[in-house]
Amino acid sequence: MxxxxxxxxxxxxxxxxxxxxxxxxxxxxxxxxxxxxxxxxxxxxxxxTDGGFRRMISDAYYSGEIDFETVESILGTEEAMRMKLLRASLNRDPPEPQVESELPPPAEFYDGDVPEWTPHDEADDTESRA
The missing domain is CATH 1.10.1220 (Arc Repressor Mutant)
Structure with a gap:
């Protein structure tokens, strides 16, 4: 050492x-x-080991006030890696789905007529009163 x-x-x-x-x-x-x-x-x-202090460390890390090495030296490698992976996932743009062809029209998609949503009368809805 x-x-x-x-x-x-x-x-x-x-x-x-x-x-x-x-x-x-x-x-x-x-x-x-x-x-x-x-x-x-x-x-x-x-x-x-204090939850409030750990939150302060994570907030400081996610906002860029402290670096990975500092988190690692205080909280340990495992927790620092967890925070690093989470920060990387938060900073990444979500993938955008790509459709290779045109979407089918609603009637074709639903295999017939498109169902229409109609609200139930609240007086008849016994489940919501329970």
Whole structure:
């Protein structure tokens, strides 16, 4: 497995939170950085199982705000592929039926007279009252 490229992150956090993180990191015998990385991973994994968050991801993907690789990294390959296939099917024009010859006239199509639709009187329609 190739090590993932890293980037430096600098942010401000409440002193009390940093102090808590330092205590927990010491107890677990890990660095503060490792503790924060694991906390971020856990939070993202938890969010990935939330239906509302998944809808936000899919909306962002379908609108082009995020790409396939981002969806894959958050929701996994299977869900990302499902979204990719759905987006491709939504963006495709539906096929137009092609008639190779003229359509038969209605009388020929219906093998005789064309039936005429007549509505039933609502008072006689016992099924609709049930």
């Amino acid at each position: 190739v090590p993932e490229e890293k980037t430096r992150v600098d942010f401000n956090a409440p002193i009390s939170l940093v102090d808590q993180a330092d205590v927990v990191a010491d107890l677990l015998n890990v660095s503060r950085t490792q503790l924060l990385i694991e906390a971020l991973r856990d939070e993202i994994e938890e969010l990935a």
